[in-house]
Amino acid sequence: MALQIEPNAYAGTREGFDKNHYIFHYTYGIEYKLDGRPQGYNTIGEWSMDKRHYGGAYPPPDLDPPPQGANPSSVWLHHAWHDAISAAGNTWPETNAMGTIGWRREGSTNDEIRQSKLASAVVGTHWTWAGIKTLSFLPAGQLKTPWGSGKWGIALKPKGHPKCVAPMECLYIDFSGAAHHASVDLAKGEFSSVRVGDGELVKGVKL
Numbered sequence: 001m002a003l004q005i006e007p008n009a010y011a012g013t014r015e016g017f018d019k020n021h022y023i024f025h026y027t028y029g030i031e032y033k034l035d036g037r038p039q040g041y042n043t044i045g046e047w048s049m050d051k052r053h054y055g056g057a058y059p060p061p062d063l064d065p066p067p068q069g070a071n072p073s074s075v076w077l078h079h080a081w082h083d084a085i086s087a088a089g090n091t092w093p094e095t096n097a098m099g100t101i102g103w104r105r106e107g108s109t110n111d112e113i114r115q116s117k118l119a120s121a122v123v124g125t126h127w128t129w130a131g132i133k134t135l136s137f138l139p140a141g142q143l144k145t146p147w148g149s150g151k152w153g154i155a156l157k158p159k160g161h162p163k164c165v166a167p168m169e170c171l172y173i174d175f176s177g178a179a180h181h182a183s184v185d186l187a188k189g190e191f192s193s194v195r196v197g198d199g200e201l202v203k204g205v206k207l
Helices: 071-091 110-112 115-124
Strands: 003-004 019-026 030-032 047-049 126-129 133-139 142-145 148-154 170-176 180-185 190-195 201-205
Touching: 019 071, 030 071, 047 071, 110 115, 110 148, 115 148, 115 170, 115 190
Parallel strands: 003 019
Antiparallel strands: 030 047, 126 133, 126 201, 133 142, 142 148, 148 170, 170 180, 180 190, 190 201
């Protein structure tokens, strides 16, 4: 028996590892690509279970499990989270935070933009943000705002916005250290954005 284990996505754990350790020290974010390969060191995964995501909001109850091929310690940790949330039942707090998918936010490439009807319509346009000018959706997923640069793209399985569900596309708009999900009405030239975590609602209007 060993005293403790501190596994990440690269840990070479095998089935039954939990019977050979007294303590599971949950230190590292568990970061995977959706195909089951580790995402890489010091980077957020396409599938991500990191306690640091939830400093301002509780995780949602419907946490997607690790992708096929993830190591047993990652599966064990997901079960531990799921069991704790399930045990709380109806007392688990409402939250606008994302689950295990959607935290990896890289500006969309030009190829990805061309493949999306919404992104193709938005790239190169300028908008207000809560009445303030100007939010600009630049090529290659770059975002220009009055508060500095940011990133934008098509959100992957977004949480925290009632309209951002398949088959409707939704944008992520990230700047100033905050993540947002926005549903866009191209016909009206407006969007409704919800900030991940606290649910702050912001309206945008096309210029």
